[in-house]
Amino acid sequence: MSLTEQEISANKQRFINIIRDNVKRDGAEKLLEYLTDKSDFFIAPASTRFHGSYDGGLAQHSLNVYDCLKDYLSRERSREQYKMNYSEETIAISALLHDICKANVYVRGTRNVKNEQGVWEQVPTYFFEDNLPYGHGEKSVYMITGFMRLTREEAFAIRYHMGFSGCEEKNNVSKAFEMFPLAFALSTADMEASYFID
Numbered sequence: 001m002s003l004t005e006q007e008i009s010a011n012k013q014r015f016i017n018i019i020r021d022n023v024k025r026d027g028a029e030k031l032l033e034y035l036t037d038k039s040d041f042f043i044a045p046a047s048t049r050f051h052g053s054y055d056g057g058l059a060q061h062s063l064n065v066y067d068c069l070k071d072y073l074s075r076e077r078s079r080e081q082y083k084m085n086y087s088e089e090t091i092a093i094s095a096l097l098h099d100i101c102k103a104n105v106y107v108r109g110t111r112n113v114k115n116e117q118g119v120w121e122q123v124p125t126y127f128f129e130d131n132l133p134y135g136h137g138e139k140s141v142y143m144i145t146g147f148m149r150l151t152r153e154e155a156f157a158i159r160y161h162m163g164f165s166g167c168e169e170k171n172n173v174s175k176a177f178e179m180f181p182l183a184f185a186l187s188t189a190d191m192e193a194s195y196f197i198d
Contacts, residue, residue, distance in 0.1 A: 015062065018066065020032070028148055030148075062096050064193035066092065094182060098137070098161045103143075111123060111125045157180060157183040161187050162187065163191065
């Protein structure tokens, strides 16, 4: 899959609009300025070879997670039985910024693969080069808090959004999910977007 320049531009504008309409914290505008002027967030892929591994994939994935999280939290069971009632601000921050750690880490290159005729050829690819190797979810929290404060639940949700598929200590994931239901909801939305939409 690949996105057109128009789709990339539309995703960027939708992302910015959601942040500006919902996030009113000090520093939010500076964070948007960083994303638009000092990072490749809106044109970067979401991964090297898996979900969203195309130009604009990171912003597309972030928007998909936002839509999935909104849908999950709108369920009667989520609201009534699980008491997952979060503000639009918290939903936007958690979903749209959970993978901010992936900005400025993907580098274009080529790799050799065999084509259908069995002949080696070079194909474009991305390589992962992280100059701030601070982990994944924790790096996103670190980057966001350089611009604006997070609530404790937002920080834990972003930190543990990889759930049990990440490298985190499994007991910590369980405890975070028990203590902060938003972490479970964000992890669920991230998996739905990664496996079924991206």
